[in-house]
Structure formats: C-alpha cells, structure tokens
Amino acid sequence: MSSDSGQEQLSYEDAMRVLGYEPGAIVSPHLPIFRKVASKLEALVKTTKDEHLRESFRDELNRLNEALRVVVAERAREPSLRGQGMRLRLVLALLVVAILVSAAWYGNRKIEEGGYLRDREGIAQLEAMARLAVESRDWSRAEEVYAELNNLIPDSARVREGLARVIDGRAEARRQKLGFLVGSIRAAVEGRSWEEAERLLGDLREMEVSHPEIGSFIKVIQAGRVSDRIAGLLEQAEEALKEEQWVALGDYAAKLEVIAPGHKQLTRFKTATEQGMKVLEERRVRARELYEKALALDKGEFSDPALETLREAIRLDNQKDYQDLYNRMSAYTRLLKVPGDYSTITEALAAARPNDKIRLGEGVFNEPLSLNVKVDLEGAGLGKSIIQCEAEKASVLLSTKQASGSRVAALTLRQTGISLAAERYPVALADGGELVLEDCLIEGGAGHGVAVINGGSARLRSVEVLKCGWDGLAVNGDGSVADAVGCRFDSNFHHGIDAWGGGRVTVKSSRATRNGLAGAVLMSRGVRSELVQCTIDRNREVGISISNGTTAVLRSNRVEENLLGGVMVEGEDTTAGMEGNVAERNRKFGIMVDRRSVVQPFRDNETKDNVGEQLMLKAVMPEEVVPPPPVLDVSGGKSLKPGPEIPK
Numbered sequence: 001m002s003s004d005s006g007q008e009q010l011s012y013e014d015a016m017r018v019l020g021y022e023p024g025a026i027v028s029p030h031l032p033i034f035r036k037v038a039s040k041l042e043a044l045v046k047t048t049k050d051e052h053l054r055e056s057f058r059d060e061l062n063r064l065n066e067a068l069r070v071v072v073a074e075r076a077r078e079p080s081l082r083g084q085g086m087r088l089r090l091v092l093a094l095l096v097v098a099i100l101v102s103a104a105w106y107g108n109r110k111i112e113e114g115g116y117l118r119d120r121e122g123i124a125q126l127e128a129m130a131r132l133a134v135e136s137r138d139w140s141r142a143e144e145v146y147a148e149l150n151n152l153i154p155d156s157a158r159v160r161e162g163l164a165r166v167i168d169g170r171a172e173a174r175r176q177k178l179g180f181l182v183g184s185i186r187a188a189v190e191g192r193s194w195e196e197a198e199r200l201l202g203d204l205r206e207m208e209v210s211h212p213e214i215g216s217f218i219k220v221i222q223a224g225r226v227s228d229r230i231a232g233l234l235e236q237a238e239e240a241l242k243e244e245q246w247v248a249l250g251d252y253a254a255k256l257e258v259i260a261p262g263h264k265q266l267t268r269f270k271t272a273t274e275q276g277m278k279v280l281e282e283r284r285v286r287a288r289e290l291y292e293k294a295l296a297l298d299k300g301e302f303s304d305p306a307l308e309t310l311r312e313a314i315r316l317d318n319q320k321d322y323q324d325l326y327n328r329m330s331a332y333t334r335l336l337k338v339p340g341d342y343s344t345i346t347e348a349l350a351a352a353r354p355n356d357k358i359r360l361g362e363g364v365f366n367e368p369l370s371l372n373v374k375v376d377l378e379g380a381g382l383g384k385s386i387i388q389c390e391a392e393k394a395s396v397l398l399s400t401k402q403a404s405g406s407r408v409a410a411l412t413l414r415q416t417g418i419s420l421a422a423e424r425y426p427v428a429l430a431d432g433g434e435l436v437l438e439d440c441l442i443e444g445g446a447g448h449g450v451a452v453i454n455g456g457s458a459r460l461r462s463v464e465v466l467k468c469g470w471d472g473l474a475v476n477g478d479g480s481v482a483d484a485v486g487c488r489f490d491s492n493f494h495h496g497i498d499a500w501g502g503g504r505v506t507v508k509s510s511r512a513t514r515n516g517l518a519g520a521v522l523m524s525r526g527v528r529s530e531l532v533q534c535t536i537d538r539n540r541e542v543g544i545s546i547s548n549g550t551t552a553v554l555r556s557n558r559v560e561e562n563l564l565g566g567v568m569v570e571g572e573d574t575t576a577g578m579e580g581n582v583a584e585r586n587r588k589f590g591i592m593v594d595r596r597s598v599v600q601p602f603r604d605n606e607t608k609d610n611v612g613e614q615l616m617l618k619a620v621m622p623e624e625v626v627p628p629p630p631v632l633d634v635s636g637g638k639s640l641k642p643g644p645e646i647p648k
Contacts (some may be wrong), residue, residue: 012077015070018063026078027071036062077531123152134165137173178207185217192226230260235268242511242535242558246276287317295325302332302355304405311438315461330345330376333357338365343368345377345387360385360411368394371403371435377455379411382441391415391446397428397435401456404433412441419446424469426451430458437463448474449492452503455479464488470513471495475503484510495521500548504529511535512543519562523548525573530555537561542568543586546597549573556580563587566610570594570621580604589613594621 013023019034022028048054078543126149133142146162153159181204188197201217237252237372253269260266290313297306310326334356342348346367348358357376368389379385389396396413399406413427414626424447427435432454438461449465452458452475460482465472472489473496474484480503487510490495496512497520499505504527505520511534512519519536520543522529528551536543536559543559546552546569556574559566566583567590569576574597583590583606590607593599595618607614 010066010070012070012074015067015074017278018067019071024077028075028078031068031072034064036067051178115374116400126152127158134162134169137169139166139170139173142169151642153239154291165437174207178204178211181207182211182213189217189220189224190226192228194221194228196371197221226259230256233259234265237265241272242537244276244279244509246273246280249276254331283316287313287322288318290316291319291322291325296328297330298325300332303329304355315438321400329355333376335359337361339363349375350374354459364388367427368403369397371397371399371406373374373404374405375407377406377408378413379409381410382412382439384412385410386412386414388414388416390417391425392417392421393425395425395427395429399428399430399433399435399456401432401454404436405436406434407436407438408440409436409438410440412443414442414444415446418443421446423447426470426474427468428458429453430456432456434459437461441461441466443467445469448472449489450474450482451476452480452482453477457481458483460484460487462486464490465492466490468492469494471498472512473497473505475499475505476501478502480504482506484508486510488513489519490514491518495519496536497521499524499527499550502527506530506532507534508532509534511537512539513537514537518542518545519543519559521545522550522552525549526555527551531557533557535560542566543583544568545570547571547574550575552576554578554581557582559583559586565589565592565612566607567591569597572596574598575600578605581606583607584609586610587612588616592616592619592621594619596621596623 007012010018016023016025016027041057041064042601045054045056045061048057093321126145126645129141129145133139133145142162143166146159146166149156149162150159153254181200183203188200197217200220201214201221204217205214233252233256237249237256240246240252241247249269250273253266253273256263256266256269258600290309294306294313295509297303297309307326307329310322310329310609313321314326334353336342336348336356336358336359338345338348338358340361342351344367345358345360345365346369349369352358352373352375354374355376356373357378360377360379362380362384364386364493366388369377369387379387386448387396396415397408399408402452408428415425415427424445426448427442427445428435428450430450430452434457435452436459437450440463442463443466445468447468448470449468449472450458450460450463454477456477457480458475460473461484463484464487466488467490470492471494472492473482473484473487475498478501482499482503482505484497484505484507487507489510491511491514493516494567495518496515497505497507500523502524504524505522506529507520508530509532513535517539518541519539520531520534522531522545525548530553531544532553532555534557536557538560539562541563542565543562544554544557544567546567548571550573552569552575554567559581560583563586565588566586567581569592571594574594576593576597576599577587578591578599579601580603581591587610590610591605592613593616599617602617
C-alpha cells in the first residue's frame with residue numbers, strides 16, 4: 001500500500017506476491033517490465049474521467065510502486081541460482097499484470113464511452129440554455145453557461161461564437177442604456193426638473209465618465225437653475241412691490257443683483273426699494289407724532305379719539321411702547337373676557353354697555369354675533385381667535401345701527417358649509433350703522449365677504465377677504481359707504497370690490513387679485529368712488545369696470561394681467577378721472593373708454609405690453625345697459641329663499 005495511506009509498509013513476502021512471485025524467486029531481471037506497467041497505470045490515472053475508477057487506478061499504481069520499492073530494497077535476498085520453472089513463473093506473473101491492465105483499459109474505455117454520451121446530452125442542454133439567456137438578454141447567465149460549455153468542449157468554435165454574441169449584446173445593451181439616460185436627461189431639462197436631471201446625469205457619469213454630452217448637460221443645468229432662480233426672484237420681487245413690502249423687496253433685489261447684476265428690472269426694483277424705505281421712514285416719523293399726540297390725550301379716562309390716534313400709530317409702526325400705552329388706555333373702559341368672565345361671546349354682548357371692550361382668548365367660537373351696542377371686540381390675532389357659523393343660518397357678524405361705531409379687530413371670521421339660496425348671508429354685515437374692521441381675515445363666505453347696506457358704513461384697515469362665494473366687498477344702497485386701506489380681496493367667486501345702487505367706496509393702498517369676475521366694479525349712478533394706489537391684477541374679467549353713470553377717480557393704480565382687459569369705462573353719463581395709472585400685460589386691451597363716456601382729467605397714464613389695443617378713448621361699445629344686481633337685503637331676521645338642491 002502507499003505510504004500516504006497510513007497503513008504499514010509491505011513486507012518482502014507480500015511485495016513478491018503483489019508481483020506474482022513466491023518469496024525467494026529472482027525478480028531483478030524483470031523490473032523494467034514492471035516499471036512500464038506502472039507507467040501505463042499512471043497514464044490511466046491522468047486520462048480517466050470517472051472519479052471512482054481514477055481512484056482505483058491510483059491505488060493499484062501506489063501498490064505496484066510500493067511493491068517494486070520493497071523488492072528493490074531486498075534484492076540481496078534473491079537466491080544466486082535459478083531453479084527450473086523460473087521462466088514459467090515470469091510468464092505467469094506478466095500474464096496476471098497484463099490481464100489487470102487490459103481490464104483496466106477496457107473498463108475505462110467503456111466508462112469514457114458512457115461519459116461521452118452523457119456529455120453530448122449535457123452539451124445540447126447547455127447550448128439551449130445559452131440561446132435562451134442570449135434571447136432574454138441575460139448576459140451574466142449566458143456567460144456562466146458558456147463557461148460550463150467550455151469545460152466540456154474546450155476552445156470550441158460554438159463557445160467562441162456564443163461568447164462573442166454575449167460581448168456584442170452587452171455592448172448593445174450598454175449603448176441603449178446610455179441612449180435612454182441621455183434622452184431622459186434631455187426630457188428632465190425640457191421640463192426644468194433640475195434635480196431629476198442631475199440625478200440622471202450622475203447615473204450617466206457612473207456608466208461613462210467621458211461621455212461627450214456630460215459637459216454640455218452640466219452647463220445647461222447650471223444655466224437653467226440660474227434662470228429659474230432669476231424668474232423666482234422676479235416673481236417674488238413683483239409680489240413684494242405690489243404688497244408694498246419694501247424690506248422684502250430690497251432683499252430680493254440684492255439677491256437678484258448677485259446672480260444677474262445687469263438684469264433690466266434691477267434698477268426698477270432698487271429705485272422702488274429706495275422710495276419704499278423713505279415711505280417706511282415717513283411712517284415711523286408719523287407714527288411717533290401720533291404716539292406723542294395720544295400720550296398728550298391720555299387723561300386717565302376712556303377716550304375714543306386717543307385710542308384711534310394710537311391705533312393709527314400702531315398700524316404705521318408697531319412698537320412695544322405704543323402697544324403698552326394702547327393696553328393701558330384700553331383698560332380705562334370696562335373689560336369683558338371670553339372665556340373668563342363669560343363662556344360665550346353672545347353672553348358678553350348681552351351684558352355689555354356702550355364702549356365696553358370684549359377681549360377674546362385663543363380658540364374657535366361657533367356662534368353668530370349680533371352687535372346691538374357699541375363695543376370694541378378684539379381677538380388674540382389672525383388664526384388664533386376664530387368666530388364661525390353655518391353659512392345657511394346667519395352672518396358671522398351683524399352690526400346694527402344701534403351698534404354704530406363698533407370696532408372688531410384681530411379676528412378670523414368665516415362661514416362653514418354651503419348655501420345655494422337666492423340671497424345669502426355675508427360673513428360680516430354693516431346694516432345701517434358704522435362698523436370698523438381692523439386686522440381681520442374674512443374667508444369662506446357663501447355670499448359676500450363684507451357687505452354694507454341701508455346707509456351703513458364700514459371702515460376696513462388691513463383686512464383680507466378671501467374665497468367668498470360672491471363679492472369680497474359689496475356696498476349697496478343710498479348712503480352706504482366703505483373705506484378700505486391696506487386691504488386684500490383675493491380669489492372671491494364674483495368681484496373683488498363692488499359698489500352699486502347708490503353705494504360708494506374709497507379704496508387706498510389695497511389689492512384685488514385673482515377674483516372670478518372683475519377686480520373692482522363701480523356702477524352707482526351719480527355717486528363718486530375712488531381707487532388710489534391700488535393693485536388690480538390677475539382677475540378673470542377686466543381689472544376695473546366703471547359704468548352706469550357713476551363717477552370714479554383712479555389715481556396711481558397698477559392694473560395688470562387681467563384676462564379681459566385693464567380699465568373699462570362705458571355708458572352714457574359715466575365719468576372718470578385718471579391720473580398716473582399703469583395698465584400693462586392685460587389681455588384684450590389696456591384702457592378702453594366708451595365714446596359716450598367722459599374721461600377728465602386723463603394724464604400721466606401708461607399702457608404697455610397689453611395684448612390687443614393699448615389705449616382707446618373713443619371706443620364704439622354696445623348701447624344696451626347691463627342692469628345692476630338686485631338690491632341687497634339680508635339684514636338680520638330676514639328669511640332667505642332656498643336655492644336649488646345640490647345634485648346627489
């Protein structure tokens with residue numbers, strides 16, 4: 001046995017028997033023959049594919065080599081003389097070894113023939129798998145299969161051709177992926193989706209860092225980002241300019257100057273900022289003067305003039321010492337707290353005396369209010385103190401003639417639900433008396449946001465009226481008046497501002513934007529209304545409509561980007577004075593005046609970049625008169641006619 005097998009070495013006697021001799025026989029002359037036999041066994045070990053047969057041949061080879069080694073080592077034990085029969089024994093021994101080798105060769109040949117048949121079947125299966133992987137474009141799997149084929153049929157033409165197809169397929173797939181990435185980047189660039197474009201560009205770099213279009217894509221994306229940043233700053237600056245937010249405008253102008261120092265709008269923004277900052281400084285000076293005046297009026301007792309003076313100072317420049325003085329002077333009258341002294345606002349109103357102050361805490365109050373005595377109703381701020389009620393039941397706030405002079409401030413007023421009645425409750429209603437609204441948000445009304453009827457009046461200061469079903473501000477009836485300063489009428493379903501049937505408005509430094517019809521409609525015959533330093537923009541009809549024999553004064557307004565035109569004056573006996581107004585980027589026309597109407601004075605007005613006619617002062621317009629809306633009458637206690645049912 002082999003010395004590596006861990007068994008004991010052969011004895012001389014056993015080694016002789018392995019060679020086919022009895023101990024004491026002469027073997028030395030025949031050793032070369034046995035070594036040739038060992039060489040043949042060694043060749044069989046190397047060429048046999050069957051693992052078990054290979055191990056068997058290896059064991060026989062080791063056994064033969066070990067026997068030869070022992071016999072050679074013990075050659076001295078051979079007798080010096082040969083007896084008869086030595087040649088016969090040699091022949092028999094060689095015959096045994098020959099039979100063994102022949103049997104091994106024959107068995108190996110049969111095994112090789114069986115393995116060949118099995119290999120042919122395996123090759124056919126592997127070739128089918130390779131074709132399927134190639135057709136499926138599964139290149140990794142195809143490479144694995146061809147590697148197995150190469151083990152069975154080394155350096156075969158079929159394997160070489162298959163691997164070539166895999167290489168070509170991989171290259172084509174890579175080209176297609178590169179093309180897809182390039183197309184996706186272009187689509188993202190066209191859609192101005194810069195983050196998506198940069199992400200895809202990173203994928204392109206990973207695939208091919210030297211791709212020729214990478215440099216151009218980088219430049220386009222960088223330029224696009226800068227362009228969008230400039231467009232965003234321009235939009236923000238325009239909005240700040242319209243809202244007279246001078247500090248914000250200066251900030252946007254400074255950022256614009258960094259990335260686009262030569263932009264054509266930069267000078268305009270910087271000039272407006274300088275002028276605006278001067279206005280702010282003038283406001284601060286004026287606020288200080290008003291504060292000093294209120295301080296002089298403070299006699300330790302309630303004084304409406306002193307409080308109003310101080311409120312105006314706070315609106316111009318809200319300083320802590322102004323607010324402290326206001327809180328002290330407000331405390332001279334009786335203070336009712338809700339919650340605290342009373343659980344509801346209605347209870348506090350029932351207990352209130354003239355000039356009492358009702359202060360609301362933070363929270364939502366679900367109750368309609370009716371003011372029947374002059375009070376000061378003050379909340380904790382927009383979005384903090386909220387009063388609401390159902391749209392089909394009542395106005396959120398009704399101020400009667402008996403409550404004339406009441407002030408409502410720092411509140412959010414809104415209606416809930418939907419009403420389709422022929423007439424609808426406004427959110428806030430001044431019915432015959434004076435109502436002051438300050439720093440309020442009025443939203444979600446089924447009808448008008450703020451309505452003034454029956455000769456009432458409303459003073460609005462820093463009020464926002466948003467998303468109401470009819471007009472933002474509606475003034476109707478002889479003697480009805482609304483005065484608005486620093487207000488915003490935004491996204492109401494009908495007009496932003498509407499005065500008809502004798503109603504009059506004076507609106508300053510305010511904005512009417514994105515309303516469903518016109519920004520402002522003035523049509524009270526023989527009644528004078530004014531719009532001064534207002535921005536009327538992005539409304540779905542004209543910006544300002546003046547008609548039905550009314551008298552209007554327009555000074556220093558900006559009328560921009562309205563869908564059906566800028567300013568329209570129409571109808572016999574309609575009169576308008578227009579000074580220093582700008583109408584630009586409106587659809588249809590800039591300023592259009594009916595030949596039957598009178599515009600006097602008309603100076604320093606500018607029309608530019610409007611689609612269609614810029615200025616028409618003698619336009620031929622239809623002579624039929626559009627009737628004004630019906631008289632508004634939704635005073636307290638009046639029943640409303642139901643509207644159509646909501647479709648199910």
